[in-house]
Amino acid sequence: MKRKTGFFGIIALTTIILFTATACGEPDDNSGKIITDQYVNAVKAEGSDFAEKLNWVKTNASAGGMYAIEFSGNTLLSPQVLDFSSAAQQQAVRYSVSGERNASNKEVIIVLMKRSANITIELNDKGCLFTLDKNVKLVLHNGVTLKGKTDNNNALVVVRDGTTFVMENDSVIRENDRNGNGAGVIVHNGGAFIMNGGTITNCTVWNGNGREGGGVLLNNGSTFTMNNGVITNCAARNGAGVYIEGGTFTMNSGEIINNESKTYLNAAYDGGGGVYLTNAFLTSVVTGTFTMNGGTIANNVSHNIGGGVTAYAGIFNMTGGIITGNSALEGGGVYVSRAFFEKTGGIIYGENAGESSNTATRDANAGQAVKKDGYSHGGRAKVDATHSSGRLYAGENTDAGAWIKW
Numbered sequence: 257m258k259r260k261t262g263f264f265g266i267i268a269l270t271t272i273i274l275f276t277a278t279a280c281g282e283p284d285d286n287s288g289k290i291i292t293d294q295y296v297n298a299v300k301a302e303g304s305d306f307a308e309k310l311n312w313v314k315t316n317a318s319a320g321g322m323y324a325i326e327f328s329g330n331t332l333l334s335p336q337v338l339d340f341s342s343a344a345q346q347q348a349v350r351y352s353v354s355g356e357r358n359a360s361n362k363e364v365i366i367v368l369m370k371r372s373a374n375i376t377i378e379l380n381d382k383g384c385l386f387t388l389d390k391n392v393k394l395v396l397h398n399g400v401t402l403k404g405k406t407d408n409n410n411a412l413v414v415v416r417d418g419t420t421f422v423m424e425n426d427s428v429i430r431e432n433d434r435n436g437n438g439a440g441v442i443v444h445n446g447g448a449f450i451m452n453g454g455t456i457t458n459c460t461v462w463n464g465n466g467r468e469g470g471g472v473l474l475n476n477g478s479t480f481t482m483n484n485g486v487i488t489n490c491a492a493r494n495g496a497g498v499y500i501e502g503g504t505f506t507m508n509s510g511e512i513i514n515n516e517s518k519t520y521l522n523a524a525y526d527g528g529g530g531v532y533l534t535n536a537f538l539t540s541v542v543t544g545t546f547t548m549n550g551g552t553i554a555n556n557v558s559h560n561i562g563g564g565v566t567a568y569a570g571i572f573n574m575t576g577g578i579i580t581g582n583s584a585l586e587g588g589g590v591y592v593s594r595a596f597f598e599k600t601g602g603i604i605y606g607e608n609a610g611e612s613s614n615t616a617t618r619d620a621n622a623g624q625a626v627k628k629d630g631y632s633h634g635g636r637a638k639v640d641a642t643h644s645s646g647r648l649y650a651g652e653n654t655d656a657g658a659w660i661k662w
Contacts (some may be wrong), residue, residue: 272466335383404432474503495532502536529556544570
């Protein structure tokens with residue numbers, strides 16, 4: 257009987273030790289959950305430097321596989337196109353338990369990983385550093401930086417239909433100046449960009465041939481999900497931080513701060529220091545959508561309309577987050593034209609809110625927090641706030657007033 261008790265005692269002790277070892281893993285910053293790196297089982301690419309390892313992945317990767325390119329030193333790299341659509345790579349397509357084809361398993365996942373200190377991949381010629389063309393998911397892992405060029409002719413990363421780009425914590429996209437639309441990340445029809453962390457900074461488009469999307473540009477049917485991270489110090493005529501043209505932007509957390517919308521030849525609707533929203537009109541009307549569930553849009557500048565957000569067309573739903581400290585001639589926080597704007601949560605500060613105030617300087621009716629223009633374009637602004645003689649109290653601060661022109 258004693259031997260039996262001892263046996264179960266050992267089992268119980270072992271269980272406690274295992275539980276304790278698990279529970280004492282490295283916690284997440286806030287949640288207390290164990291940090292697990294979902295890329296830890298990736299196949300290590302072979303080669304002596306980054307370029308050789310990337311070529312090895314291009315040659316040897318098969319659909320559904322995950323490959324890590326680890327490197328420890330800064331590197332110069334020519335523009336790269338990632339296309340994994342060959343028949344050999346597609347023969348590994350998997351099926352779900354029910355027998356249905358699982359298209360997500362077609363993609364090749366490539367993870368760019370630092371081996372020790374933070375590292376930089378710098379573009380050594382004009383062009384797009386990484387074009388995600390077919391059946392690929394590119395992950396910019398912690399501590400990896402992509403650096404662009406002055407007088408470039410493309411964005412640093414282009415995400416096309418059916419491909420995905422992911423930025424993780426401490427990754428960086430920086431210093432790309434483009435003579436054209438979209439300097440940091442462009443997400444084309446059906447492409448997806450997920451920002452779990454990291455920074456997009458100092459990405460600009462020129463006034464000449466470029467006008468939209470300093471940090472991120474979304475077009476027809478593309479998606480951008482911002483779960484964390486920062487977009488900062490970017491510039492464009494429209495959408496210095498993020499430009500949405502018939503795409504879907506969901507902001508759950510993170511910051512869009514200190515970006516600048518510049519005017520060119522006094523164009524009437526240039527603006528959106530933080531975000532510019534519109535529809536795609538070229539072939540058919542595809543509605544642009546911006547949903548703000550959380551995060552902060554702050555201290556952005558427009559030299560015309562919409563310091564924080566310009567909603568020229570499309571649908572802007574604000575359920576949470578803060579729009580604060582932005583400035584423009586009209587619509588310091590938000591400017592609404594043809595768009596449908598509905599605020600059911602979050603805070604948009606207006607005047608008399610101290611450092612949090614959004615400001616609009618054209619005249620007394622310029623709209624510190626929100627302005628809906630006076631034209632009959634069919635747009636509307638509906639805000640969960642108290643109205644009195646045209647004054648809008650947006651958010652929880654009763655001093656956050658604004659004039660709205662209907």
